[in-house]
Amino acid sequence: MIPNISDLQQKKKKCEKITVVTAYDYTTSKICDESGVDILLVGDSAGMVMLGYPSTISVTMEEMMVYCRGVINGSKNALIIADMPFGSYQFDQSLACLNATKFIKLGCHAVKLEGGVEVVPLIKKLTEYGIPVMGHIGLKPQTSLLWEGYRVQGRTTDSAISLHQQAKELEKAGAFSLVLELVTSQVAEQISKSLTIPTIGIGSGSGCDGQVLVFHDLVGSFNNFKPKFVRRYLESFPLILGAMKNYVSDVKNGKFPDEDHSFFIKEEELLKFNKYLNTKANIRKLNPE
Numbered sequence: 001m002i003p004n005i006s007d008l009q010q011k012k013k014k015c016e017k018i019t020v021v022t023a024y025d026y027t028t029s030k031i032c033d034e035s036g037v038d039i040l041l042v043g044d045s046a047g048m049v050m051l052g053y054p055s056t057i058s059v060t061m062e063e064m065m066v067y068c069r070g071v072i073n074g075s076k077n078a079l080i081i082a083d084m085p086f087g088s089y090q091f092d093q094s095l096a097c098l099n100a101t102k103f104i105k106l107g108c109h110a111v112k113l114e115g116g117v118e119v120v121p122l123i124k125k126l127t128e129y130g131i132p133v134m135g136h137i138g139l140k141p142q143t144s145l146l147w148e149g150y151r152v153q154g155r156t157t158d159s160a161i162s163l164h165q166q167a168k169e170l171e172k173a174g175a176f177s178l179v180l181e182l183v184t185s186q187v188a189e190q191i192s193k194s195l196t197i198p199t200i201g202i203g204s205g206s207g208c209d210g211q212v213l214v215f216h217d218l219v220g221s222f223n224n225f226k227p228k229f230v231r232r233y234l235e236s237f238p239l240i241l242g243a244m245k246n247y248v249s250d251v252k253n254g255k256f257p258d259e260d261h262s263f264f265i266k267e268e269e270l271l272k273f274n275k276y277l278n279t280k281a282n283i284r285k286l287n288p289e
Contacts, residue, residue, distance in 0.1 A: 002109070003038055003079050005132055005176045011038075011209070012198040018210025020200050021218065024050050024067040028215050029074030037078050039200075041112065041212060042068045044083040044142070048224075049216050056141045059085040061099055065106060072107040081134055082108040086142040089113055089122060096122055100131050112179065114140040116166035120173040127174035135170040137163060138204065139182035152203075154187035167191045167199075179212065180204040182229070203229030 003011075011018050021032045022043040032040055046067050047059035068082050082103040089096035100111045110132035113119050123133045138153045154160045164187070167178055175197060180188045182203040189207025192199040201208030213230060216222035220235040250256035265273070 002077060005110075008038070008079075008177060008198050009196070012196075018198055018200065020210055020212035022212060022214040023071050023074075024215075025070040026074040029071040029078075032215065033075040033078050038210070039081060039212075040071055040075055040078045041081045042071050042083060042108070043214065044085045045214055047085075049214065049222050057086045061085060061088050061102070065102065068103060068106055068108055079110065080108045081110045081112050082106075084111050084113050089119075090115075093122055093125060097125060097129060097131075100126055100133075101129075104131055110134055110176070112136055114142050116162075117169050120169055123170065123173040123175055132176050133174065134177045134179060134200075135167075135175040136179040136181065137166050137170070137183075138180045138188075141181075152182045152184060154184040160184075160187045160190075163187060164191055164194065167195060171195050171197050180208055203227065 008018060018039065019037045020039040020041055021037045022041045022045060023029045023032050024042060024046045029040055042064065044056040044059045044064065046063065047053035047056050050067070051059075051063070053059065064082060064085050068080070071080055084096070084099060084103070088099045103111050111126070112134040113122070114136040116137055119135070123135065126133050139151070154163050163180075163183060167180075170178055177198050177200060178195065179200045179202065180191065181201075183191070183201075183205075185205025185207060188199065188201055188204035192208050198209035200210040200212050202212050214222070217226070217230045218233055220232040221237050221240065223237045226232070247256065
């Protein structure tokens with residue numbers, strides 16, 4: 001059964017951790033769903049993991065819609081949240097509402113946006129329209145180059161106070177949950193304790209109400225780089241690479257396909273077919289062009 005917003009809040013009250021995985025396609029979604037994951041986040045990190053972009057900034061609404069469709073088709077039990085990509089919500093509130101509605105009509109259950117006080121008016125508007133919103137503070141990949149780059153947040157008193165104030169404002173605006181990315185563990189824990197809505201940590205320690213990892217990081221199939229906060233539960237890249245090398249070798253050496261992976265015509269039908277071919281060959285000999 002798909003958890004709703006109230007279910008997530010109850011998990012926080014009961015101190016039951018919330019599991020979130022970032023996924024981008026049908027097959028991955030199906031695996032995650034059967035594992036019992038609470039939330040599937042269709043992240044704009046798809047731009048880097050699936051399309052090879054250098055950052056998340058280049059991802060478009062159209063690309064996100066395709067990835068969301070695959071995840072929706074593969075999941076029956078998880079809450080599905082769509083990342084709103086850069087440029088889809090920052091500059092025009094009406095356009096932002098339209099884009100968020102597209103995700104909901106597609107089958108997503110909520111949307112996620114990055115930002116602090118600057119997105120408060122939009123969160124209020126979306127929630128008024130009945131669209132659940134997950135917030136995202138700390139490291140904000142879409143605008144990291146504008147601020148401090150890919151650095152841990154909450155290392156100073158001023159930074160910690162700012163993060164705490166942003167979190168409270170986002171909760172007040174109506175966000176049902178909040179991602180804390182690359183926030184120092186102590187600050188993330190204090191923020192989590194001060195909110196009634198659940199926090200989802202990524203690189204922010206164990207004091208958050210839940211955790212999120214990208215599927216491809218978790219299983220080790222994306223090996224371009226490995227952030228410190230990622231735990232690999234499987235090193236699948238060398239396994240998959242080894243399998244691919246074996247396939248290439250078997251095809252080139254004639255070992256695949258073998259009889260076990262082939263289909264055969266009955267002997268009497270084969271005789272008729274060969275007779276047909278011989279007849280055709282004889283006709284060509286008698287009637288050359």
